[in-house]
Amino acid sequence: MSCLRAGLSLLHPTRSLLPRRSIVDMSYSQHFVDFQGSSIPSTMKKLLVTQLSPDFTKAVTLLPNVAVPVPGDEDLLIRNRYVGVNASDINFSSGRYDAMVKPPFDIGFEGIGEVVGLGLSASKNFAIGQPVAYVHTGSFADYTVVPAKTAFPVPSVTPEFLTFLISGTTAYISLKEFGNLSKGKKVLVTAAAGGTGQFAVQLAKQANCYVIGTCSSEEKAGFLKSIGCDLPINYKAENIASIIKEKFPEGVDVVYESVGGEMFDMSVKCLATKGHLIIIGFISGYQTPLGILPVKEAALPAVLLKKSASIHGFFLPQYMSEYKEAIMSLVKLHRTGKLVCEVDNGELSPEGKFTGLESVFRAVDYLYTGKNIGKIVVELPHLVNSKL
Structure with a gap:
């Protein structure tokens, strides 16, 4: 498959991406067989x-033995292989949205994996074994049912693709809508080495802007x-x-801001005449009661x-x-x-790679230490490994 075809398939699902090996008729059966013949x-x-709290550990419970969900006629059952961790996970667990x-309610916004079960209507555009990505509540699970219309075929099950689903699109759309980016403009990106900051930096450079990025270490x-x-x-x-006052006495034209608190106050003061400040979050306050x-x-x-x-x-x-x-x-x-x-x-x-649902708690804590570089991703290993 060419890269171009792989990219286009995100928007136009097609059965031709993979041979259709089997389809589960949900009107007659609730038994799933994955594309390698192993029973789900x-x-x-x-x-x-299980309770509303900005403390993720208190709010969220790991259930070790729940029934695998059954997809409806227009749904896919996806075996999750990688799930993304977002700062807003604790806003969701707090009930702030x-x-x-x-x-109780499900949690986790995004995942990537293989289709292992599907309804008859969904089988028109998807096949068993097909790698897909999605944005849908409930990704923090071994298997997730998602509406077929919300899933995107992808070339392969790789964690890099997860970076686009929320982090990349947030940067792309917000800068397009409100950044008014053009050659020579000065753009300040806060938390620039994070999951979404990395895209804001690169997209601003694509527009030939001068980019300033805040970070918390020399490695970043x-x-x-x-x-x-x-x-x-x-x-x-x-x-x-x-530094900004010395180098840019007239201020910066665009601020892509995700930290809040003192960083927000500083960013406002650094704005140039007719400057734009885009708020995509305020992570410094998420763990507080309000x-x-x-x-x-x-x-x-x-x-x-x-x-x-503005x-x-x-x-x-x-x-x-x-x-x-x-x-x-x-x-x-x-x-x-052109994009990393x-x-x-x-x-x-400290405890190594994020593997298994148990490590989601550790991954959320790690995000709030501010030590991550790029998008935090948790791998969910399965006994049956994909050969796609």
Whole structure:
């Protein structure tokens, strides 16, 4: 399969990607057989939110022996091989996205794996054994049922593709909508070496901007240089505001902000006339009871008015009409060698690689230490290994 065809298949699922070896008729059977002929187990492990809390360990319970779900007529049963960890997982476990939600409920936003069961209608576009990626609640499980319309065929089951699903599309769509990027503009990316920051840096460079990236270590600064960041700033060793004021006395044109608190206050002060600040998160406050740190920039309206500057919030679920185009563009950039997709699987964490659902707790903690470089991914090994 050519890379181009692989990229196009994300938007136009087709049965021709893999030979159709077997289809489970859900109207007559609830038995699943994977593409290697091994029976799917009747039970599995999954994570479940059992109480609302910003403390992921308190909020979430590992269930070791629950029934493998049954896909409906238009659904796929996916054996998860890799799942992505996001800072907003603890916002979800806190119930902050829906005030009416009550535990217990599933958790995990994104995954990649193989189709091991499907309904008759879903079989029109998908086949047993086909590698797919998806964004759907409940990925923190050995097996997840997802609507076929929300799944994307992918060339192979590799963790790098997970970096596009939420992190990459968030950067792509938000910068396209609110960044007004063009040659020579100065762009500040906070948490630049993280899962979504890495894409903001590279996309801004694709637009011929000058990119400043904040990070917390010299190792991260080195990574940022390797992906084209013009000025990495290690905030633990340097004063960001002082450096920006000295080098760019007129301020920066665009800020891609995900930290919140003091970093947000500093970013507002660094905005140039007619500058844009894009808020895609405020991770520094997520673990607090209210989920946000107070903004000390009390004169915010006056500051924005004086500079004719603007602040835009961005929440990916409200921009799904732009999602397919974003995925297509990211795949094309990656295929042509213009986009790095850095994955952090925890190999350098104190207890080693993130393997198995048990390690999701450790991966979330690791994310909040701020030590990760790139997207944090957890591998879910299975007794039957894919030969795709």
